[in-house]
Amino acid sequence: MKMPSLEDELFPSTPGKFKIDRAHNMNRQFHRCFASTSTMFLWALFLIALTASYLSFQSFVDSGSRYFSASWGGIQWEKHVRNSAQIHRSGGMSVLVTGAAGFVGTHVSLALKKRGDGVVGLDNFNNYYDPSLKRARKSLLNSHGILVVEGDLNDAKLLTKLFDVVAFTHVMHLAAQAGVRYAMENPNSYVHSNVAGLVMLLETCKSANPQPAIVWASSSSVYGLNEKVPFSEADRTDQPASLYAATKKAGEEITHTYNHIYGLSITGLRFFTVYGPWGRPDMAYFSFTRNILQGKPITMYRGKNRSDLARDFTYIDDIVKGCLGSLDTSGKSTGSGGKKRGPAPYRIFNLGNTSPVKVPELVNILERHLKVKAKRNIVDMPGNGDVPFTHANISSAQREFGYKPTTDLQTGLKKFVRWYLSYYGYSNRKGVR
Numbered sequence: 001m002k003m004p005s006l007e008d009e010l011f012p013s014t015p016g017k018f019k020i021d022r023a024h025n026m027n028r029q030f031h032r033c034f035a036s037t038s039t040m041f042l043w044a045l046f047l048i049a050l051t052a053s054y055l056s057f058q059s060f061v062d063s064g065s066r067y068f069s070a071s072w073g074g075i076q077w078e079k080h081v082r083n084s085a086q087i088h089r090s091g092g093m094s095v096l097v098t099g100a101a102g103f104v105g106t107h108v109s110l111a112l113k114k115r116g117d118g119v120v121g122l123d124n125f126n127n128y129y130d131p132s133l134k135r136a137r138k139s140l141l142n143s144h145g146i147l148v149v150e151g152d153l154n155d156a157k158l159l160t161k162l163f164d165v166v167a168f169t170h171v172m173h174l175a176a177q178a179g180v181r182y183a184m185e186n187p188n189s190y191v192h193s194n195v196a197g198l199v200m201l202l203e204t205c206k207s208a209n210p211q212p213a214i215v216w217a218s219s220s221s222v223y224g225l226n227e228k229v230p231f232s233e234a235d236r237t238d239q240p241a242s243l244y245a246a247t248k249k250a251g252e253e254i255t256h257t258y259n260h261i262y263g264l265s266i267t268g269l270r271f272f273t274v275y276g277p278w279g280r281p282d283m284a285y286f287s288f289t290r291n292i293l294q295g296k297p298i299t300m301y302r303g304k305n306r307s308d309l310a311r312d313f314t315y316i317d318d319i320v321k322g323c324l325g326s327l328d329t330s331g332k333s334t335g336s337g338g339k340k341r342g343p344a345p346y347r348i349f350n351l352g353n354t355s356p357v358k359v360p361e362l363v364n365i366l367e368r369h370l371k372v373k374a375k376r377n378i379v380d381m382p383g384n385g386d387v388p389f390t391h392a393n394i395s396s397a398q399r400e401f402g403y404k405p406t407t408d409l410q411t412g413l414k415k416f417v418r419w420y421l422s423y424y425g426y427s428n429r430k431g432v433r
């Protein structure tokens with residue numbers, strides 16, 4: 001028996017029917033084939049469409065997740081920024097406060113908000129000192145309706161966006177790499193924040209329309225090795241003793257340039273060793289308190305010929321008054337969109353306490369408030385950027401906006417210690433008040 005061939009299988013061999021059937025079959029095959037080709041084509045189209053929509057969905061998800069995971073941007077975020085910047089008093093200002101989660105930034109932001117000004121904070125939450133303290137300050141600000149945007153001064157897009165969303169009337173620029181001695185450890189961070197970051201901010205402000213007036217934190221350290229006492233704004237500031245001081249001095253020159261070319265109103269404030277509640281853990285009064293309470297020794301520097309070092313310690317509330325006075329009298333920037341229209345104010349003020357206190361006396365006061373004896377380890381001042389003393393002449397600030405510090409070190413440290421004990425949970429400890 002003949003085995004059916006493949007052709008037989010495909011084309012039945014019934015004689016007479018073959019041609020017709022074959023033709024019919026071929027026709028059917030053709031249609032089936034055509035039908036399956038068009039089906040395949042449709043399937044292919046469907047698959048292509050599916051792939052394309054998948055890819056576009058993916059990119060939507062990608063950009064969406066970037067959008068949602070970014071710490072700034074979006075309609076809701078813009079709404080928050082606008083709300084935070086809302087002015088609640090007649091003649092009030094809307095202020096961008098850089099370094100808002102910092103020590104001075106937090107206090108100034110609260111004071112502005114309390115009197116009805118609009119405030120938007122900016123802070124990069126770096127880890128120069130315990131970031132959890134910065135987060136706690138941020139929570140405090142949030143509870144008063146102040147938004148703190150997390151971002152860096154060097155982020156041009158963020159700065160531009162902030163000025164697109166709000167026509168800030170003023171910038172209180174307090175973001176900086178602080179600390180005199182740390183500059184030897186991490187010099188780049190000073191250039192990044194105090195020079196590059198400052199220029200980025202000024203670039204944004206000069207292009208803004210309207211241009212804001214700028215008040216910013218310089219430092220008593222610009223007096224460097226100046227020996228004329230008390231330090232007046234007109235004294236020499238060309239002998240910085242630390243890179244920190246040098247970057248602050250550079251800031252004074254850089255802001256002058258932007259005032260001159262673009263008509264930005266600039267006020268530089270030379271802060272003198274600011275202290276108080278919510279302060280900076282890297283500063284002596286703060287780290288001494290921590291060590292005294294923990295029974296650890298404190299290292300006290302002394303100057304040439306075993307002389308005591310002294311600082312014109314200035315209480316935070318006095319500094320806040322100086323900042324607000326400066327903002328209130330800043331005058332307007334004259335330029336717009338990067339074009340100068342006329343001269344604008346350029347000012348520099350000392351904000352100090354006018355009564356220097358020696359470091360051993362600072363420790364005596366802390367001992368009294370803490371009711372704990374310090375273990376003093378006295379060493380010669382290392383050549384690390386320190387200066388032997390500071391002393392402010394504040395007559396310019398007094399004349400210009402009535403600046404008059406009212407808190408002596410004894411009173412100010414009492415308030416600081418009370419805050420410290422409460423914040424770090426010492427309040428219920430016996431022997432400590």
Ligand SMILES: O=C(O)[C@H]1O[C@H](OP(=O)(O)OP(=O)(O)OC[C@H]2O[C@@H](n3ccc(=O)[nH]c3=O)[C@H](O)[C@@H]2O)[C@H](O)[C@@H](O)[C@H]1O
Pocket residue numbers: 178179180218219220221271272273274282283284285299300301302309310311359386388
């Ligand atoms: O006015 C400023 O422009 C600067 O003020 C602050 O610098 P300073 O005045 O140096 O404050 P701070 O460190 O508290 O030292 C105080 C005293 O304690 C002595 N000191 C310090 C540390 C130590 O371990 N031992 C010690 O004796 C030390 O020798 C000094 O005599 C800010 O930190 C700075 O960011 C800047 O804003």
